[in-house]
Amino acid sequence: MLQRTRAEQVEPIYKRFINRYPTVVSLSKAKTKDVAQFTKHLGMHWRAKHFIAAAKFIIKEYTGRIPSNREKLLAIPGVGEYVAGAILTVAFQKPEWVTDSNIARFLNRYHGLGLQGEIRRKKMIVELSKQFFHHRNPRKLLFSILDFTALVCLPRNPLCQSCPLKRKCKYPK
Numbered sequence: 385m386l387q388r389t390r391a392e393q394v395e396p397i398y399k400r401f402i403n404r405y406p407t408v409v410s411l412s413k414a415k416t417k418d419v420a421q422f423t424k425h426l427g428m429h430w431r432a433k434h435f436i437a438a439a440k441f442i443i444k445e446y447t448g449r450i451p452s453n454r455e456k457l458l459a460i461p462g463v464g465e466y467v468a469g470a471i472l473t474v475a476f477q478k479p480e481w482v483t484d485s486n487i488a489r490f491l492n493r494y495h496g497l498g499l500q501g502e503i504r505r506k507k508m509i510v511e512l513s514k515q516f517f518h519h520r521n522p523r524k525l526l527f528s529i530l531d532f533t534a535l536v537c538l539p540r541n542p543l544c545q546s547c548p549l550k551r552k553c554k555y556p557k
Contacts, residue, residue: 389426397425408448412439434462452476465505473522481513482526486533491516493537496554 385394385401401422405411411419419432438460442448450471451457457468469482483491488504491497491512503509519525536543544550544557 385423385426385428385431387428387431389428394426397422408439408442408450411435412443414439431462437461438463450475452478454480469517470526473517473526477521477523479518479520479522481510481517482522483509483513486537486539487513487516487529489539490529490533490537493542493555494549494553496556 385398404422405414405419414436416433416436419435420429423429423432423435441460442450445459446456452472452475454468454472457463457471458465463471466482466484469480472478472480473482483504485504488506488509491509492499492503495512497508499506499509517525536547542555544553544555547553550557
């Protein structure tokens with residue numbers, strides 16, 4: 385639900401969604417139109433059938449248990465590298481790489497790479513993300529870096545002068 389959507393928009397909808405579909409089994413039995421009532425508020429009504437397909441796949445292939453490795457997560461319909469990494473980091477507390485546009489922007493700026501365009505899948509960014517998330521508390525690191533990029537290392541007009549990392553950051557100020 386967080387795809388291209390701010391957390392504060394998702395939170396109330398997510399809470400209602402989880403209340404209605406608390407398990408993978410309950411979601412697998414849902415009707416697309418019912419799930420779409422939640423996803424349409426986020427501008428992603430088309431994702432409803434993906435959520436249901438993912439739940440059915442998890443039940444069929446993994447006996448209803450969300451797997452704890454990247455390869456198996458990536459086999460689930462609708463799960464890409466970012467979602468797989470986020471699940472492993474948040475739910476399983478594994479030091480797995482996670483790269484969305486915010487994290488890619490931070491790594492690009494901090495290391496002074498000067499990459500342009502869609503950079504989150506570029507090899508250098510993925511490699512830096514793998515190193516970055518090799519951390520004793522990857523969940524806390526993920527939430528911290530997402531907050532940091534939302535408050536300081538903004539897409540436009542970053543707050544470099546007040547940034548606590550400005551001495552080591554190689555982003556041209």
